[in-house]
Amino acid sequence: MRLLKKLHEHRIALAIIGIVVFLAIPFVVTNKLLIHLGILGMLYAIVASNWDLTLGYAGVFNFAHLAFFGIGAYTSGILAVKLGVSPWLGIPCGGLSAALASIIVSIPAIRLRGIYVALLTFACSQLVLLLLLSQPLITGGQQGLTGVPQLQIGDFRFRESSYAHFYLVGFLLLCSTIFLRRLVTSDFGLSLIALRDFEEYAVARGIPLARQRLLAFLLSSIFPGLAGAVYAHFLIVASPDIFGFSLVTLLLSMLLVGGVATIYGPVIVGVLMTYVSELMASSAWMSDVFGISRGPVRFMFVAVLIVLTMRFFPQGVWGLIKQFSARLRASRGAATDQPQIS
């Protein structure tokens, strides 16, 4: 307790230390792959934590979040490749089109409940994929949109430096996390939780169900859209694989293992899980042990992890940390109390 209070008192200093450490990472870690995976992990963390707003806080079983990510990627990619629009204008456009798509999806989705929402959002994301595949002249079809220009300021090209993307995506993740945390602790966030936990009572107390859910969709789609656009420029390709089963499962595992309705959980586990799954895919011993291609095995691992999480600790890693620290606090409190009692 005292420790937490102390941490809270020095939170500005801690934040500055955190930022300095973060800024130093690209200069300390010289391995290109690790930096690359960090960027990828932070992008996935943005999507997973925003997904948490609808799935965790609003309790809407929404499967369309990767579609928002994909729409952001394709919007900025198509604008840059086909119309020559600057990526710096394309990225906000990606966020905007994701927000627009979220409104379109949520209008039918807020009328439905439970399993039907899952079906509808699933269908919507597949519809987006099919539409993209049906226009190969614009979107590149099955091969994906190639030749997306990289980000650059003047003559400075982002892909040539090890830190530019890292800082940009880190900044985006920071903004997204602060935004989400402020949102879920605000009255709006509380009203979402009220609707999730006791819908009839919350509606009776005057919370507008449809409006709050639509807003939840809208507010949680902007950052995935921006992240998607950055993703396209970072990888210089927008591929239909974004909509596949495997990536949905991977992101779902970040959200669930991290802890639903915590925001911090998916952010931390999102980055960690990217490292674990990608390093599994590229480590040599996996192929030596199994004697097979390593890509599929990591998705099997992720699947097992999801089921184990749901079965044995549905509150996720962040929930476990909270529980543990609460227990620690209780036992320490008891220990210091004891002399006074006796």
Next chain:
Amino acid sequence: MSLEAIAAIIAGGLVSGSLYALMASGLSLVWGTVRMLNLAHGALVMVGAYSAWYFSNRGGLAKALQPIGKSIVENAEGSGALGGLLLPLGEWILSIRGGFGLVIGVPFAVLCCGLVGYIMYVLLVKPFVGKPGADLVVIITTLAGASFMQNGVQVIFGPRYKQLDRILKGPPLQVLETAIGLQEVLIIIMTPVALLLLHFFLKYSKHGLAIRAVAQNDDFAHLVGINVSQIYPLTFVVSSILAGLCGVMLGGLFFILPTMGAQELLFAFVVVVFGGLGSLPGTIIGAYVIGFIRETSAYVFSLYWAPVVLFATLILVLIFRPRGLMGGEES
């Protein structure tokens, strides 16, 4: 539209309608009885196709057994009475180098699917039955299960495409100026037979009646002495067998690959929502209607646009009639 086009649309609609009916009826059965949506149903179709291939094709089990047969034959000579007994076994194994054929393959595929369905129920569904929010948790766990099976099959069989032998060989039939392959004819005929068998099972057998009783009211089913905790896995097994049959038929039409069930699962979603989740007659009618819509839109627009039309239909149905065209009100 010419007569030829209409005949082609009818034939195509019947084939895809049959496949959707087989797949969606299993999905709908589980939804109606256990009240869960099984996202691994598409993966079960894939498992059915792969196991049928493994047990029937020369590259599958038959190939894996050859070294064993060879060593038996080599060691049997000169090892006395036991060798004399084993020798015919070894020779028999060597004689099936060409594969077991579909006569063995299809029943084994069905068995395999039933088993996988049961294991899936025990691992992915049973721990969550009766808990709050179980229906949504099961969507997640079965999605994970689907991903596990897809990638597992890729690990076991490799990413190369496989193909099942065709059950009937011969030139395509000429019906109304359009050619229908024999495999397609078989699917059109066999699906109603399988669905009729399902109907008789649900209507007249003891277990089938129990499944329907649980679907109608599980509390009352409990009261009249039906063991609900046994009916749930049974429903999963029956549904998996239907998925397996669908896989066997698909495997004869197209290439078999690890991701094969995913697209069909999406169409089955469209069908069950269209017909009403949990209503079997609605699902079967819906399957054929969706089959015809798909073929017609593929003809009128293009093959690319057909799924777009289907998903647009699904979203419209969900907006205006969320319980489906024949689904009842939620109790």
